[in-house]
Amino acid sequence: MAPPSVLMVGTGEYTTGYVGGTASGSDKKVGVVGLSLFDLRRRGKVGDLSMVGVSGRKFPGIRDHLHKNITQVYNNLDTSFTSFPADNATDPDAYKAAIDALPKGSAITIFTPDPTHFPIAIYAIERGIHVLVTKPAVKTLPEHIALVETARKHNVFVFVEHHKRFDPAYSDARAKAKTLGDFNYFYSYMSQPKFQLETFKAWAGKESDISYYLNSHHVDICDSMVGNDYTPVRVTASASTGTAVELGCVPETEDTITLLVDWKHKTEPGKVATGVYTASWTAPQKAGVHSNQYFHYMGANGEVRINQAKRGYDVTGDDSGLAWLNPFYMRYAPDEEGNFGGQTGYGYISFEKFIDAITALNEGRVTLDQLDARPLPTLKNTIATTAILHAGRVSLDEKRPVDIGEVDGKWTVK
Numbered sequence: 001m002a003p004p005s006v007l008m009v010g011t012g013e014y015t016t017g018y019v020g021g022t023a024s025g026s027d028k029k030v031g032v033v034g035l036s037l038f039d040l041r042r043r044g045k046v047g048d049l050s051m052v053g054v055s056g057r058k059f060p061g062i063r064d065h066l067h068k069n070i071t072q073v074y075n076n077l078d079t080s081f082t083s084f085p086a087d088n089a090t091d092p093d094a095y096k097a098a099i100d101a102l103p104k105g106s107a108i109t110i111f112t113p114d115p116t117h118f119p120i121a122i123y124a125i126e127r128g129i130h131v132l133v134t135k136p137a138v139k140t141l142p143e144h145i146a147l148v149e150t151a152r153k154h155n156v157f158v159f160v161e162h163h164k165r166f167d168p169a170y171s172d173a174r175a176k177a178k179t180l181g182d183f184n185y186f187y188s189y190m191s192q193p194k195f196q197l198e199t200f201k202a203w204a205g206k207e208s209d210i211s212y213y214l215n216s217h218h219v220d221i222c223d224s225m226v227g228n229d230y231t232p233v234r235v236t237a238s239a240s241t242g243t244a245v246e247l248g249c250v251p252e253t254e255d256t257i258t259l260l261v262d263w264k265h266k267t268e269p270g271k272v273a274t275g276v277y278t279a280s281w282t283a284p285q286k287a288g289v290h291s292n293q294y295f296h297y298m299g300a301n302g303e304v305r306i307n308q309a310k311r312g313y314d315v316t317g318d319d320s321g322l323a324w325l326n327p328f329y330m331r332y333a334p335d336e337e338g339n340f341g342g343q344t345g346y347g348y349i350s351f352e353k354f355i356d357a358i359t360a361l362n363e364g365r366v367t368l369d370q371l372d373a374r375p376l377p378t379l380k381n382t383i384a385t386t387a388i389l390h391a392g393r394v395s396l397d398e399k400r401p402v403d404i405g406e407v408d409g410k411w412t413v414k
Contacts, residue, residue: 001363003047004130004355005102008033008081009095009120010111011053011062012199014134018058018065019199030069032330033109036351038070038079039340045355050082052098055090059083075338095120104128105362107354109161114208118143121158125150130358131158132351135216136389137382139208141413144386148379157361157368159354162220162377162385164293166346166353167328173297173304174225181300183226183263183273188218188295191256191283197247200281205244205253211237211392214279215259218295220385222275224375225297226263230273232384234262235391236401243282256280259392288314289324387411 010033013019017031040046053059066079084098085091099108107130110120118138121131125147137160138144151158164170192214197204200213223232239254258278265271283292294307310324317323327333328345335341342348353376360366372380384406391402391413405412 003045004358005048005106006037006046007098007102007108008051009108011051011058014111016062018062021061032347033111035070036348038077040355042077050098052084052095054092056085056087059087074334074340077340096123099124099127099129102129107358110134113203114139114212121147122150125154125156128154128156130156132161132354134161136212137386141387141390141411144383151379157358157371158379160377160382161350163347163350164217164221165224165377166349169306169308170221173306177225177297177299177304180302182271183230184300185298186222186275189278190214190217191280191292192290193283193285193287194247195285196281197244197249201249205250209254209257210279210281211257211259212389215277216385216389218277219388220382223384227384229265230263231266231406232261232388232404233264234401234403235388235395236260237392237395239396255282261388286321288322383411387413
């Protein structure tokens with residue numbers, strides 16, 4: 001069977017590294033999605049590649065950017081792709097024509113503003129197309145449930161790109177935590193410098209928030225550690241404001257959001273745990289790291305502490321100052337033959353696991369039930385994360401604690 005064709009939906013920083021007519025100022029100067037898929041095509045794991053955005057006028061610049069920063073850097077790596085809409089057109093619904101052009105069994109990646117995830121994903125699923133969607137999968141629990149049910153109906157695999165699950169330190173910590181007895185306490189923090197708000201200004205505070213964008217990582221990690229035994233039952237959210245507004249964001253943009261989550265044991269109601277998840281996009285401009293990221297897990301018989309901001313690797317330049325880099329996420333240095341050499345980065349691994357899963361599903365070597373049984377961020381395995389994020393947004397908007405219910409696998413936010 002031929003390898004699956006893949007359509008990249010969204011042409012921004014995460015897909016191409018191209019923002020505002022030039023390379024991104026973040027650590028994703030050549031993107032993640034496109035580079036990973038171009039290399040997976042070189043390795044024979046994917047077939048035809050295409051890309052769709054709202055404005056086709058960006059594509060000449062994107063092609064030049066990819067040729068200069070990928071093809072000419074990685075041994076003439078092929079960065080060709082079919083694009084939608086035409087280079088002289090603007091069409092917010094261009095994703096429909098691009099999906100319609102795919103053969104059944106193909107896949108799409110969705111890296112677009114959060115409110116667009118659901119309509120794009122459901123359109124693809126209903127046409128037999130597998131989906132990898134960036135986190136958060138969707139913003140509301142009802143949308144998540146609708147995707148689960150529709151994907152089952154069409155035997156389509158949907159994978160939420162929670163790449164921190166594949167960070168080797170986080171993965172090992174998750175396994176260690178399971179040996180430390182009953183869940184008691186979890187605290188996490190994740191942030192990005194204020195200049196990211198320039199990249200996100202078009203939607204920050206209007207269409208989504210920093211909790212959906214960054215807290216989603218650690219909420220998912222925590223749930224993947226404890227979700228077999230514990231379920232979230234209440235969320236109380238708090239936020240700070242002021243800095244993002246001064247940087248030109250809309251007045252309702254929160255700077256930092258904290259979710260306080262009550263977890264209860266599924267069979268022993270006397271056992272209760274606390275999760276605290278904090279995310280900010282107003283960290284200092286010269287923080288030295290693009291993403292601060294750490295957590296503290298405490299169980300009945302031990303604890304785990306992990307700080308992935310500083311990996312023991314720093315670079316100092318006259319212009320850039322001191323920076324702590326993270327090659328474990330995406331290693332951009334070429335290998336000894338001049339090819340892209342970042343196949344062991346957990347950003348890349350996330351895409352390869354998705355491609356391997358849909359290839360096995362297309363060939364009949366695995367079922368959706370078997371994929372859900374693996375510790376992968378499938379739709380079924382990430383319902384609690386969406387419920388917590390949704391409840392957090394309601395808590396902020398309505399200034400009250402919000403309850404989460406789960407009965408026989410049926411989830412509610414109320």
